[in-house]
Amino acid sequence: MSKHxxxxxxxxxxxxxxxxxxxxxxxxxxxxxxxxxxxxxLGDLFEMWVGDDIGxxxxxxxxxxxxxxxxTGLPIYLLFGNRDFLMRRKFWQETGIQPLSDPKEVELxxxxxxxxxxxxxxxxxxxxxxxRKILRFPLVTWLFLKLPKRRxxxxxxxMREKSKRFSQNKPENIMDVNPKAVTQVLQQHxxxxxxxxxxxxxxxxxxxKVGGESKHRWVLGDWRPQTQVLRIDHDQTVQLVxxxxxxxxxxxxxxxxxxxxxxxx
Ligand SMILES: [Mn+2]
Numbered sequence: 223m224s225k226h227x228x229x230x231x232x233x234x235x236x237x238x239x240x241x242x243x244x245x246x247x248x249x250x251x252x253x254x255x256x257x258x259x260x261x262x263x264l265g266d267l268f269e270m271w272v273g274d275d276i277g278x279x280x281x282x283x284x285x286x287x288x289x290x291x292x293x294t295g296l297p298i299y300l301l302f303g304n305r306d307f308l309m310r311r312k313f314w315q316e317t318g319i320q321p322l323s324d325p326k327e328v329e330l331x332x333x334x335x336x337x338x339x340x341x342x343x344x345x346x347x348x349x350x351x352x353x354r355k356i357l358r359f360p361l362v363t364w365l366f367l368k369l370p371k372r373r374x375x376x377x378x379x380x381m382r383e384k385s386k387r388f389s390q391n392k393p394e395n396i397m398d399v400n401p402k403a404v405t406q407v408l409q410q411h412x413x414x415x416x417x418x419x420x421x422x423x424x425x426x427x428x429x430x431k432v433g434g435e436s437k438h439r440w441v442l443g444d445w446r447p448q449t450q451v452l453r454i455d456h457d458q459t460v461q462l463v464x465x466x467x468x469x470x471x472x473x474x475x476x477x478x479x480x481x482x483x484x485x486x487x
Contacts, residue, residue: 227330229453231265237280246449254451261298262322271308273367292318298320300321301324301326324338325407326338333415335418339421346398399439404430418452
């Protein structure tokens, strides 16, 4: 059995077990994840998470699937996205998933990598960054989670609508990562040669020069339901892999797509 670790982001699971995304993801958990050493989820696993008391029953099927995987001893890690940053103690308990901070430096098979959701790198979108700061303020999230369920669902829904409307009117380049922000975060983590993130929904590989050294930025795909997941093997090979693969072969290398214009949200 080959030793490898998998990375995914932006699944945007829907509150409907029969949605094509949920079906593909459930299949991924059942067929791909058990063969891996670990799974890292880099944000926006859920379309919306407005409290464990709402999310846990709403996403019961996938929550139970996670639990049965982590019960076998398989480690699953997750860092927050901009859609799902309100998971609390009950979520970690009921899934067995382990929380990570953003950014998080980890070492895999001797290879140091840096994991992020990616939204904090989109510094050209000032409006978004301002909003992000407010929403992550501990007092704000604490107060929000005290609201009745119906209020939270309503607010969550209207924010989702707003973010969709806003991102439709924004120029493409503002929605992507800022090169300076990328260089800066790599300078802060000098050991790291590979940065892995999602959020922009523009899967691909980018070479980055930092102080004369060549580094790599890998962007994970969203799930439509076909996606690009990242795989690191024990020999330190890093590659993007199309899933589900139309050829039904276990691995093919995708074309790097620069023309993918889907807007992040
Ligand atoms: Mn996102």
